[in-house]
Amino acid sequence: MQWETVIGLEVHVQLATQSKIFSGASTAFGAAPNTQACAVDLGMPGVLPVLNEQAVAMAVQFGLAIHAEIPEVSVFDRKNYFYPDLPKGYQTSQMYHPIVGAGEVEISLDDGATRRVRVHHAHLEEDAGKSLHEDFHGMTGIDLNRAGTPLLEIVSEPDMRSAKEAAAYLKAIHSIVTYLGISDGNMAEGSMRCDVNVSVRPVGQAEYGTRAEVKNVNSFRFVERAIEFEVERQVELLEDGGTVVQETRLFDPERDETRSMRTKEEANDYRYFPCPDLLPVVLDRAYVDHLRGALPELPDEKRARFQSALGLSPYDAGVLSATREMAEFFEEVKDTCGDAKLAANWVMGELAGALNREGLPVSDSPVTARQLGELVARVMDDTINGKAAKQVFQALWNGQGQSADEVIEAKGLEQVTDSGAIEAMIDRVIADSPAQVAQYRDAEPDKRGKMIGYFVGQVMKASRGTANPQQVNQLLKEKLDALC
Amino acid sequence: MHDKTLSELAVALTAGEFTSRELTEHQLARIKRLDGEINSFITVTPEQALSAADAADAARAKGEAGPLSGLPLAIKDLFCTEGVLTTAGSKMLGNFVSPYDATVVEKLKAAGMVSLGKTNMDEFAMGSSNENSAFGPVTNPWDAAAVPGGSSGGSAAAVAAGLAPAALGTDTGGSIRQPAAFCGITGLKPTYGRVSRYGIIAYASSLDQAGPMARTARDCALLLNAIAGPDPRDSTSVARGVPDYTEELDAPLSGLKIGLPREYFGDGLDPQVEAAVREAVKVYESLGATVREVSLPHTHYAIPAYYVIAPAEASSNLSRYDGVRFGHRCQAPSDLIDLYKRSRAEGFGEEVQRRILIGTHTLSEGFFDAYYTKAQQVRRLIRQDFLDAFEEVDVLMGPASPTPAFDLGANKDPVSMYLQDIYTIAVNLAGIPGISVPAGFVGNRPVGLQILGTHFTETRLLNVAHQFQQATDWHLRRPALVEETT
Numbered sequence: 001m002q003w004e005t006v007i008g009l010e011v012h013v014q015l016a017t018q019s020k021i022f023s024g025a026s027t028a029f030g031a032a033p034n035t036q037a038c039a040v041d042l043g044m045p046g047v048l049p050v051l052n053e054q055a056v057a058m059a060v061q062f063g064l065a066i067h068a069e070i071p072e073v074s075v076f077d078r079k080n081y082f083y084p085d086l087p088k089g090y091q092t093s094q095m096y097h098p099i100v101g102a103g104e105v106e107i108s109l110d111d112g113a114t115r116r117v118r119v120h121h122a123h124l125e126e127d128a129g130k131s132l133h134e135d136f137h138g139m140t141g142i143d144l145n146r147a148g149t150p151l152l153e154i155v156s157e158p159d160m161r162s163a164k165e166a167a168a169y170l171k172a173i174h175s176i177v178t179y180l181g182i183s184d185g186n187m188a189e190g191s192m193r194c195d196v197n198v199s200v201r202p203v204g205q206a207e208y209g210t211r212a213e214v215k216n217v218n219s220f221r222f223v224e225r226a227i228e229f230e231v232e233r234q235v236e237l238l239e240d241g242g243t244v245v246q247e248t249r250l251f252d253p254e255r256d257e258t259r260s261m262r263t264k265e266e267a268n269d270y271r272y273f274p275c276p277d278l279l280p281v282v283l284d285r286a287y288v289d290h291l292r293g294a295l296p297e298l299p300d301e302k303r304a305r306f307q308s309a310l311g312l313s314p315y316d317a318g319v320l321s322a323t324r325e326m327a328e329f330f331e332e333v334k335d336t337c338g339d340a341k342l343a344a345n346w347v348m349g350e351l352a353g354a355l356n357r358e359g360l361p362v363s364d365s366p367v368t369a370r371q372l373g374e375l376v377a378r379v380m381d382d383t384i385n386g387k388a389a390k391q392v393f394q395a396l397w398n399g400q401g402q403s404a405d406e407v408i409e410a411k412g413l414e415q416v417t418d419s420g421a422i423e424a425m426i427d428r429v430i431a432d433s434p435a436q437v438a439q440y441r442d443a444e445p446d447k448r449g450k451m452i453g454y455f456v457g458q459v460m461k462a463s464r465g466t467a468n469p470q471q472v473n474q475l476l477k478e479k480l481d482a483l484c
Numbered sequence: 485m486h487d488k489t490l491s492e493l494a495v496a497l498t499a500g501e502f503t504s505r506e507l508t509e510h511q512l513a514r515i516k517r518l519d520g521e522i523n524s525f526i527t528v529t530p531e532q533a534l535s536a537a538d539a540a541d542a543a544r545a546k547g548e549a550g551p552l553s554g555l556p557l558a559i560k561d562l563f564c565t566e567g568v569l570t571t572a573g574s575k576m577l578g579n580f581v582s583p584y585d586a587t588v589v590e591k592l593k594a595a596g597m598v599s600l601g602k603t604n605m606d607e608f609a610m611g612s613s614n615e616n617s618a619f620g621p622v623t624n625p626w627d628a629a630a631v632p633g634g635s636s637g638g639s640a641a642a643v644a645a646g647l648a649p650a651a652l653g654t655d656t657g658g659s660i661r662q663p664a665a666f667c668g669i670t671g672l673k674p675t676y677g678r679v680s681r682y683g684i685i686a687y688a689s690s691l692d693q694a695g696p697m698a699r700t701a702r703d704c705a706l707l708l709n710a711i712a713g714p715d716p717r718d719s720t721s722v723a724r725g726v727p728d729y730t731e732e733l734d735a736p737l738s739g740l741k742i743g744l745p746r747e748y749f750g751d752g753l754d755p756q757v758e759a760a761v762r763e764a765v766k767v768y769e770s771l772g773a774t775v776r777e778v779s780l781p782h783t784h785y786a787i788p789a790y791y792v793i794a795p796a797e798a799s800s801n802l803s804r805y806d807g808v809r810f811g812h813r814c815q816a817p818s819d820l821i822d823l824y825k826r827s828r829a830e831g832f833g834e835e836v837q838r839r840i841l842i843g844t845h846t847l848s849e850g851f852f853d854a855y856y857t858k859a860q861q862v863r864r865l866i867r868q869d870f871l872d873a874f875e876e877v878d879v880l881m882g883p884a885s886p887t888p889a890f891d892l893g894a895n896k897d898p899v900s901m902y903l904q905d906i907y908t909i910a911v912n913l914a915g916i917p918g919i920s921v922p923a924g925f926v927g928n929r930p931v932g933l934q935i936l937g938t939h940f941t942e943t944r945l946l947n948v949a950h951q952f953q954q955a956t957d958w959h960l961r962r963p964a965l966v967e968e969t970t
Contacts, residue, residue, distance in 0.1 A: 039584055043804040045577065046564040046586060046683040048718050078800050080847070082824055089803020142808070271847035273856060276689035276797055279719050 001239065002203040005231050006211075007166045007196065008158035009223075011173050012151045013183045014127065014191040015058045021126050021150035022049030022092065029189050033143035037129075041148045043087030048277050051076075055150040056281060057291060058182035059099045059124050062152060064292050065176050066119055068103025076124075076278045080271040085129035085142050093153075095272040098123035099281065105156075105176070106300050107168040112314045117169050118157040125151050146190075152182075158197065158208065163227035167220050170194060171322070174220075175299045179324040193218045198230040200238065209234070210244040214258050217251050226251040230258055302327055310340035319348060325363045336373020339380060346376050350393050367396045375404035387465045388413040416467045419475065422459070425467065426479055429458045441484050452476055485510045486646035487962065490555055490703035493649055497544065497554050504544070504554030508537040508598050511556050515600065515647045518965065521628065524641040526561045526619045527569045528601035536598040543596060552710055553596030558648035560639050561602035562609055563589050563694070564683040572685045573605040573635075575618040576805045576812045576831030586683020587718065588652065588694055588711040595710045600648050604638030607833045608802065609656055609687040611635050612904040613895065614663070616835045621892055624666060625963040627928050630889035633663030639697050640667035645965055650698035650707055654684055656691045657790055658884070658908025661920035664697055665884035665932020668922045670949065670959060671697040672704045675939045676915035677722035679708075680715030686801040688794035689720075691912040700959055701921065701949035705729035708942060724940065732943045733950040738772030740948065741877040747783035748882030748907050760924030760931040761883045767955050768881075768948075778877060780869040785862045786910035787902055792846050792859035793913070798836075799843025805831060838898065867914040874938040879948055882907055884920040884932035907934060917942050921949045922958035930958075 020027055023040035040047045063070050075097040078090040100122035108114050127149040132141035154173060160166045174192060177183040184191050199211035212234070214226045229251075234244050249258040297305070299321050306317035320330045326347075334343035351372060355365060375396070379389045392407045401407035408414055416422060430437055433455070440451050452473070459472045485507055488496065497504060512530050519525050533556065540554030564570050564582035566589075571577045585593065592599070606616040614622040614637025622637045624630035625645035632641040636653030640663035643651050653660040655673035664671025672695045679694045686692060696707035708729045715721045742765065749758060765775055807813035807827025814826035832840070846855035873880060886906060895901040911918045916939055923933035933952070937945045953959050 042809060044564075044583065044810070045570070045572070045580065045685040045804070046582070048682050048720075050717060050719055080800050080803060082803065082806060084806075084808050084820065087804060087809060089806060090800050269849045271800070271844065271849075271852075273796060273800070273847055273852070277686075277719065 003200045003231075003235050003238075004203045004205075005161055005163075005227070006158045006199045006201065006208055007160035007162075007227060009156045009160070009166060009169060009197070010195040011154045011156075011170065012193045013154065013173070013177050013185075015055050015150040015152055016181065016183050017052055017054045017058070017150050019052060020148035021052050021055050021124065023148055025148065027149050031145055033132075033141070033145060035145065037144035037147060041087065041144055043089070049092060049275075051278060051281065052150060055124060056099065056283075058150075058180070059122065059152050060283065060288060060291050061180050061182055061295060062122060062154070062177065063100035063103060064288070064295055065180055065298050066103035066105050068119060068122070069101030070283060070288050071097065071099070071101055072283055073097060074099040074123075074281045074283075076275040076281075077272045078275050081268050083128065084140060085131045085144070085147070087129065087144060087147055091126060091128065092275055092278070093125035094123035097280075105169060105172050107165065107172045108303075108318050109164065109168055112318070115165065117159045117165075117172075120155045120157050122152055122154040125153060127151050158199075163224040163231075166196065166227055167224045170220055170223055172299070175322055175324070179296060179298055181296075181324075187218050187220075190218060194223065196223060196226055196230075198227055198234070199244070200231055200234045210246050212244065212247055212249050212258070214249045214251050215261065222251060222253050225253070225256055226258055229256065233258070299327075310334070312340060312344055316344050316348060320344060323362070325361065329362050329365070329369045332369035333373040333376065336370055337376035337380060339376065342376050342380065343373065346372060350390065354393075354397055366399060367393065371396050371403060378404050378408065382415055382417070382468070384408055384413050385415050385465070385467075385469055387460070387469075388415065391465065412464070413466055416463055417471060419471060422463075422467055422471055422475055423479075425459050425462045426455075426472070426476055429455055429462060430479060430483075433458065437480070437483060440480055448480070452480065455480065486514055486649070488649065489699045490649045490706060491700070493555055494551060494706075498549070504537040504540040504598060505534060507554070508533050508556050508600070511600055511648060518645055519647060521623060522625060522641050522645055522647070523620050523622050524604055524632075524638040524645065524647060525558065525601045526571055526573070526604050526638070529568055529599060532568070533598050533600050536593070536596075540596045540598060550595055551706060552592070554598060555596075555650070556598045556600050556648055557592065557707075558600050558603045558639055558642045558651040559589065560605055560636050560651065560653050562605060562654050562685045563602075563652060564685065565589055565599065565602065568602065570602065570685070571619070572609070573607040573617040573619060574831065574833065574836065576828075577685075578618065578812060580811055582683075584683065587680035587715045589683065591711055592652075597710075603636070603642055603651060606635035606637065606659075607836050608685065608798070609635040609654060609659055609692075610798070610835050610839055612658065612662060612901055613890070613892075614638065615892065616833055618833055623892070624889050624929070625965050626668060626930060627889065629891050630929055631666065631892050633666035633885070633889060635659040635663075636671075636697065637663045640664055640669055640671065643667070643669045643697055643699065644963060646962070650696060650703055652694060652707075652711075653697045654692055654694045655908075655912065656687050656693075656794060657912050658905040660695045660697055661884045661908050661918055661932065661934055662905065664920040665922075665934070666889035666930065668930030668958070668961060668963075669697060669699055670701055670704055670919065670921050670953075671695065672708065672919045672942065672945070673911065673917060674708065674712065674942055675722075675917045676912070677720055678917070678940065678942065679711050680713070680718045680721045682715055682717040686797075688797040689801060690797060691790075691794060693912070700953055701919070701946050702730060702733055704919070705733060705946045705950075708946075712942075727943055729943055729946055732947045735947050736772065737768065737948065737951050740768070740771075740773035740879070742768055742773050742775045743778035743873055743877035743880045744775060745780045745783065745873070745880055745882055746777050747780050752886050752903070752906070753883060754887045754926065756926040757883050757885070757887060757931050760926070761881070761933055764923040764933045764952065764956075765881060767952060771951055771955060776877065778873045778880065780866075780873060780910065782862065782865045782869050783906075783910060786866055786913060787906060789859040789862040789866065790905075790909045790913060791842065791902060792855045793863065795839040795843030796847050796856055797843070799840045799847065802832070802836070802840055807831070835898065863913045866910050870910075870914045870916055870936070870938065878937070878944065880936040882934055884908060884934040888926040888929035888931055911936060915939060917945055919945045919949050921952055922961070923952075923956070924958055
């Protein structure tokens with residue numbers, strides 16, 4: 001039987017607010033345990049929450065970016081359950097009236113095709129603390145620094161049909177939130193986590209199969225692997241005549257498998273009800289319009305502009321708009337040198353290669369966009385040739401010089417275009433290579449083209465790469481042909 | 485000294501008749517002498533009180549005393565007080581020393597008031613007799629066989645017994661007004677949102693409201709001046725200016741339109757209580773008010789609606805008492821579930837457990853709409869009843885409680901205890917203010933007249949209550965206990 005995979009994602013995005021969603025405590029990552037938890041975060045008797053306006057603005061910005069409805073009124077509810085790292089015994093969330101309504105996200109697939117994934121809604125909620133099971137000798141440590149950190153939970157429709165599409169969707173969300181600057185998107189630190197709902201059904205069947213929810217998957221790669229494992233597991237179960245149980249599962253990246261956490265029968269009744277300590281959030285139109293007006297250019301808009309206005313290929317446009325940092329870097333290189341295609345080639349070629357080798361994000365590139373732009377400009381105005389340009393890039397990467405011009409000057413890489421000087425070098429190479437000259441002379445004229453390469457290489461070497469390659473080629477040909 | 489009202493004490497301090505330290509020492513001595521039997525305090529804080537009194541005296545010497553400087557008061561043990569045991573009347577918080585002050589406590593400290601200590605109460609403010617305290621029942625200063633009412637029973641008894649000239653209480657379903665009535669003092673529940681809830685241990689968040697308890701309406705006005713107002717730490721506090729609540733106290737009542745809700749004079753009302761209330765209404769007529777009967781047709785739904793909404797909120801509010809971070813923790817838990825179960829079973833009293841169970845049930849999947857959603861609809865109807873009535877009249881009057889203070893141990897059945905709050909509970913559901921003033925006796929037990937107004941009419945309510953106290957002397961009567969020990 002042919003099976004179709006159906007996937008829906010719940011993505012939790014940690015919003016980059018200064019303080020927590022309901023208290024004034026800092027949200028900075030990595031502080032000593034329980035140093036960033038105030039009386040409100042600790043759920044002390046008598047404390048009350050006060051909603052962080054910045055979190056509201058960020059949620060609305062996200063909604064606007066995915067063309068979602070922004071309801072005038074949204075309401076916070078309490079989700080009640082006991083857990084040691086949940087100080088109040090409930091999580092303040094939005095169950096019935098979320099801040100962001102239905103919207104959609106465009107995803108790009110590897111073949112360059114795009115698809116739309118519908119977003120059911122997105123709601124604001126507070127994060128819980130962390131339970132620490134190591135280093136406590138059979139006990140559990142609780143760190144409440146994270147308790148109360150604002151999260152935006154983005155719930156998709158079950159619109160994805162493959163692990164690749166799910167990963168592409170997650171990347172699209174990542175790119176939107178980082179473009180908006182509403183999250184650092186750092187998955188390793190838990191700033192973006194997702195729960196994956198997976199089911200399979202026979203191709204052509206209208207109703208969905210029973211789904212499993214895989215919790216807390218925290219990388220693009222793990223999302224793909226968790227889905228692949230789940231699909232295989234479910235298909236195998238069904239083909240063996242079994243049934244899929246609705247349950248919550250956990251992905252274990254070390255064993256590359258998902259494991260059952262609890263079934264639906266064991267599921268909690270969260271007893272949601274409106275939080276009486278918080279007023280409904282009422283957004284007036286002027287406020288929403290103001291946020292709309294202040295939205296930055298978003299990834300899909302940028303990608304479209306890179307193609308239409310700059311003439312980049314769909315692939316290049318996709319790569320260069322994938323993150324806000326990459327797009328900003330590219331645009332600065334382009335603005336500095338004035339040529340989009342050359343800028344794209346350098347950013348995606350030499351720069352991306354070096355970044356990959358060192359495992360650095362573009363934001364940590366040792367070569368700044370301005371430096372790279374100036375370097376490209378020197379290639380364009382023939383100050384240096386391509387080969388020298390790579391040397392300049394390497395020097396800048398290694399911190400040997402503040403600018404391309406400084407490196408060119410210091411290393412004497414300026415291109416030699418004086419024909420007298422080039423002719424002198426050619427004459428010397430010809431004089432030093434009698435055997436190769438004889439071979440050239442004896443060869444059929446149509447084979448001579450290939451043989452000229454040796455002489456070009458020698459001349460370039462003699463010039464330490466600085467001779468203008470076109471001039472070298474042309475002058476060599478004239479001189480060698482004159483000998484024939 | 486202890487027989488003076490807060491306002492009289494303020495005058496005496498200003499005139500230099502005695503110092504705040506002398507006054508505070510006097511009150512502390514009375515507490516020491518009399519509170520063994522009354523049990524109105526859970527914690528007395530002599531050191532803090534005397535140091536606050538000295539600070540107030542010093543401020544006065546420098547000419548920096550405000551209207552409340554150096555005046556003692558008692559604080560219900562539901563208010564968080566920095567560095568002082570804050571128990572909510574529960575074993576669960578029997579070891580809890582708050583790391584911070586509630587907003588109103590902060591305000592009263594800033595006004596120079598002197599806290600004598602923390603008063604006894606029904607556990608987590610759940611009760612109408614103060615018998616649900618983990619720290620023992622409180623006796624009524626008028627009659628040691630009677631309850632003081634609840635849940636602010638300790639505050640009411642302390643004021644009635646002259647242990648403190650005033651106290652802070654909270655009122656979720658009548659917890660200021662009913663004990664005020666039972667103890668023969670004046671107690672005001674302000675409009676929901678008028679006084680900050682920050683730092684008040686939550687029972688039912690959409691109903692809880694703090695208010696003053698004192699001997700006179702004037703004293704309540706003075707205290708309300710200090711505690712009312714918006715608080716950036718409480719989103720449900722209302723951004724609205726605070727008038728001087730003493731300013732209109734002397735306004736004449738001619739033309740005042742009084743409504744008597746038919747439903748507040750029906751079955752279950754003690755005839756002697758009714759007689760006292762009707763007598764009080766006659767006093768108002770003599771002051772120029774007109775009286776008519778009105779109807780609050782959904783009154784009989786108030787108790788059922790309240791006992792859905794309040795326990796629902798309580799079940800969630802009390803989830804934080806899990807034995808993990810503060811409060812009672814059971815001995816040697818075997819695992820996490822054991823820790824939760826035993827800490828909560830040992831820490832919470834019977835009535836609290838009952839309400840947590842009720843609330844947990846009514847919020848459960850499959851029951852939520854039938855209970856919680858329905859109760860919220862009823863709540864809107866009840867509120868509308870009041871708004872309709874206030875289209876016709878300025879204030880509503882009736883009994884604060886269907887009976888005078890009952891005997892300790894008399895109401896063993898929880899439902900008959902719940903019915904005690906029949907005249908007070910709807911007021912919290914509607915969010916309107918209400919005040920109880922002494923209006924006579926049944927035998928030796930006081931009767932309270934309840935006066936209600938629409939939202940944010942505290943100025944009017946205090947004026948109406950004060951005029952009654954100008955025309956009568958019920959509020960000046962003192963239990964024998966006070967006279968004997970003068």
